Each structure stands twice: as structure tokens, then as C-alpha cells.
Amino acid sequence: MSNRRSQVLIRPVWAYNLDNEFFLIHVLLQQYRFVAIDTEFPGFIYRSRRPHFLLSAEEFYDLLKSNVDHLHLIQVGLTLFDDNGNLPDLGTDGAFCYAWEFNLRDFDIRSHRYAPESINFLRSNGLDFDRLRTHGIDSGIFAQRLVASRLVGSGSNVEWVTFSGAYDFGYLIKILMGQPLPERREDFMRLLTFFFGERLFDVKTIMRYCHGLYGGLEQVARTLNVISAVGRPDHRAGSNSILASQTFLEMKNRFFVNVDVSTHAGQLHGF
Structure with missing residues (x-):
């Protein structure tokens, strides 16, 4: 049961x-083969x-x-789920289920460039940039x-x-390689396949094949009557990854009953 x-x-x-x-995620991957991602x-x-x-x-x-x-x-933000839309409940018998939000320390608001808005x-x-620098995770x-x-x-x-x-995968490839992104798009795409495989689903791309869907993640979720599972979303990486997983599942169940959504795997929006 979902x-x-x-x-x-x-x-x-x-x-x-x-x-x-x-370690917990590594064990759970045996049961949950889908992972929704969002970054900030x-x-x-x-x-x-x-x-x-x-x-x-x-x-x-x-x-x-x-x-x-x-x-x-x-x-x-990472949200693990299975084919039926189940998220890990970590032994709570379904009372709660869980997603992850990793806080990195590399960004220093005092010296690094950024868009003020x-x-x-x-x-x-609610993001505390001082705490990120003190307690965050080194990206390497x-x-x-x-x-x-x-x-x-x-x-x-x-x-x-x-x-x-x-951009989510661009930043991950940058830290996985420990160096700037390659000069050529073709080399980037090869790295994308090497690290993340060919079964990658970008909801923004797939929704082009779904009548009536347009706009950003929250707008698409509202159109599909998807209610955020975290209650009032905080618009950070963890809650956004959860909303992406819910939106993907609802779109898949509504528009791809007789068509395999996998025909659209590996297509990143913008590429």
C-alpha cells in the first residue's frame, strides 16, 4: 500500500x-530504486x-x-521512493515517512558571488548561512x-x-569531478550518463507530452491537485525533492497508463 x-x-x-x-540510504536503495533530487x-x-x-x-x-x-x-534534497510511491518509513509502520536534506559548507556569503534575490x-x-559554514558538509x-x-x-x-x-546535475557533476564542468556539452552528457545512468526523468521535459501542464514545479503540482506531503513547504531542497517525486508519480499515473514513461528517460530540460 502506498x-x-x-x-x-x-x-x-x-x-x-x-x-x-x-549508511541508511545505502541500505534503503535495495528497496527504493527511485530518487528525486532538488538543489539550492x-x-x-x-x-x-x-x-x-x-x-x-x-x-x-x-x-x-x-x-x-x-x-x-x-x-x-533527496527523496527515495519505490514503484508504488512508497517512501521509507524507517520502522514507524507508516506513521511517518522520510526524505533527506544535505547542508553543504562550501558557500561563504562573505566572499563568494551570489544573486541577492x-x-x-x-x-x-529559514536557511542559516552561518550554521552552514560551521556545521555543513564539505562538498568533496x-x-x-x-x-x-x-x-x-x-x-x-x-x-x-x-x-x-x-543545474542540479551540473552542480553534482562539478563536485563529483572536483573540477569545472567540461568545455563541450557532449562531454557533459557522457558524464551525466556515467554518474546517473540513462533512466533519468526530468518532469519539466516529460510534461510537454501531457496536455494542460505548464509552468514551474508548484504550478504543475497545483494543476495535478498534488498536495505537498510536508504540509506547508519551505521551498528548500528537501521539500522540493518530495514535491518533485509526488508530481512525477501523479503525472505518470495520469498520463502514462498505456504509454511507457521510460521512452522519455534521459532527456534533461534545456538539452
């Missing part, structure tokens, strides 16, 4: 509990004068690379744990879900 109607509690992950939470980062410091939908894939990648190379990841938005939703260590847990890489069987996830 626990999708249960309230989801977000497990905050810091440097002190990183290993314990990744300091906005966009490079922008195109033209709307994104008018950019070629190469132009979009050049813009993405410029931003990702010069900015730092702040949060990563993005940082103000995160602050207004986070990348090592991603690989060791088999969330990513050749030993992974995970199917990823995202909403307009080019």
Missing part, C-alpha cells in the same frame, strides 16, 4: 551525522539576454557552465559518500527524478 498520503519528515544532514545517514544554490550571476527556450542546447550549456563553475552548491529568498525560508566528502553509497556511478541502479534538473 504511503504517499503520509506526512513526510525531512532528515537534516550535517557533517556530524553524514556517515550515519548515508546562490542563484544565477550570468543570464542570457534571450529567453531560455530560444537558446540552442550548446548555448544553454555554455550559460549553465558559466554559472556552475563560479558558484557553490548550498543544499541537496536568491540568497534573500533562502534566508526568508559529500561526493565521496555519493559514490560509496552507490547512489551514483557504475554500481548504481537508481532511477533519478528531477524538475528542470540541468
Whole structure:
């Protein structure tokens, strides 16, 4: 039975509990093969004068690379779920189920570049940048744990879900490689497949094949009558990853009853 109607509690992950939470995720991956992801980062410091939908894939990648190379990841939200939409209940018999929010320490508001409106938005939703610097996770260590847990890489069987996830995966590839993104889009796509496999579902791309769906994640969720499982969402990485998982499942169940949604796997929005 699906626990999708249960309230989801977000497990905050810091440097002190990183290993314990990744061990738990590693064990859970045997049962939960889908992982929805969302990230928070300091906005966009490079922008195109033209709307994104008018950019070629190469132009979009050049813009993405410029931003990702010069900015730092702040949060990563992960929601694990199975084919039926069940999230881990961690032995609570369905009383609660859980998702994860990883807090990274790399971004220093005192010295790094950022878009003020993005940082103000995160602050207004409770993000404490001083605590991030003091108790957050080093991105290099986070990348090592991603690989060791088999969330990513050749030993992974995970199917990823995202909403307009080019930047999410761009930042993860940057920290996994420990260097700027490759110059060529084709090389980026090869890294994307190497780390995250070919079964990657971008809701923003898939909804083009669903009549009446448009806009951002919250707008699409409202159109589908998806109610956030965390109650009042805080617009941070953890709650956004939960909403992405719920929206994907509702879209899949409503529009892909007789058509395999896997025909749209591996297509990132903007590429």
C-alpha cells in the first residue's frame, strides 16, 4: 500500500551525522530504486539576454557552465521512493515517512558571488548561512559518500527524478569531478550518463507530452491537485525533492497508463 498520503519528515544532514545517514540510504536503495533530487544554490550571476527556450542546447550549456563553475552548491534534497510511491518509513509502520536534506559548507556569503534575490529568498525560508559554514558538509566528502553509497556511478541502479534538473546535475557533476564542468556539452552528457545512468526523468521535459501542464514545479503540482506531503513547504531542497517525486508519480499515473514513461528517460530540460 502506498504511503504517499503520509506526512513526510525531512532528515537534516550535517557533517556530524553524514556517515550515519548515508549508511541508511545505502541500505534503503535495495528497496527504493527511485530518487528525486532538488538543489539550492546562490542563484544565477550570468543570464542570457534571450529567453531560455530560444537558446540552442550548446548555448544553454555554455550559460549553465558559466554559472556552475563560479558558484557553490548550498543544499541537496533527496527523496527515495519505490514503484508504488512508497517512501521509507524507517520502522514507524507508516506513521511517518522520510526524505533527506544535505547542508553543504562550501558557500561563504562573505566572499563568494551570489544573486541577492536568491540568497534573500533562502534566508526568508529559514536557511542559516552561518550554521552552514560551521556545521555543513564539505562538498568533496559529500561526493565521496555519493559514490560509496552507490547512489551514483557504475554500481548504481537508481532511477533519478528531477524538475528542470540541468543545474542540479551540473552542480553534482562539478563536485563529483572536483573540477569545472567540461568545455563541450557532449562531454557533459557522457558524464551525466556515467554518474546517473540513462533512466533519468526530468518532469519539466516529460510534461510537454501531457496536455494542460505548464509552468514551474508548484504550478504543475497545483494543476495535478498534488498536495505537498510536508504540509506547508519551505521551498528548500528537501521539500522540493518530495514535491518533485509526488508530481512525477501523479503525472505518470495520469498520463502514462498505456504509454511507457521510460521512452522519455534521459532527456534533461534545456538539452
